[in-house]
Amino acid sequence: MKNIVFLFFFFIYSCQTNNVIISSKPVQITRKIITFKENKEVNILIADNNDIIEIFKENTSNNCKKIKLGKRYSLKIVPVSDLIQHGIESPDEYILNDSTIIKYNHYYTLEKKQNICIIK
Numbered sequence: 001m002k003n004i005v006f007l008f009f010f011f012i013y014s015c016q017t018n019n020v021i022i023s024s025k026p027v028q029i030t031r032k033i034i035t036f037k038e039n040k041e042v043n044i045l046i047a048d049n050n051d052i053i054e055i056f057k058e059n060t061s062n063n064c065k066k067i068k069l070g071k072r073y074s075l076k077i078v079p080v081s082d083l084i085q086h087g088i089e090s091p092d093e094y095i096l097n098d099s100t101i102i103k104y105n106h107y108y109t110l111e112k113k114q115n116i117c118i119i120k
Helices: 002-016
Strands: 027-038 042-047 052-056 065-068 072-079 093-097 100-103 107-110 116-119
Touching (some): 027 065, 042 093
Parallel strands (some): 052 107
Antiparallel strands (some): 042 052, 072 107
């Protein structure tokens, strides 16, 4: 009898809770790329509205997508800054290395790893 009562309350409780999704689907955005930063693992594109787009470098290929600074590009991204828990004050700073900290408006990552070549 205890088990039945326990299961009943568990069922009622589980029906009333909200499911929280901790992932995000890729979306297409268009941004004007102003400048970039890089280290051995990632390239960071900085857009005109102070958004940053993180692109992980691909180690298996020498092909690269050419990016010209000052031009608009449409990119398939995952919004990382939207995944950060709300309610907790989180800094809007991206730490690239010990000496480079980038303040951002929104933080995105490219859906796929890709090598890029910057054309000035």
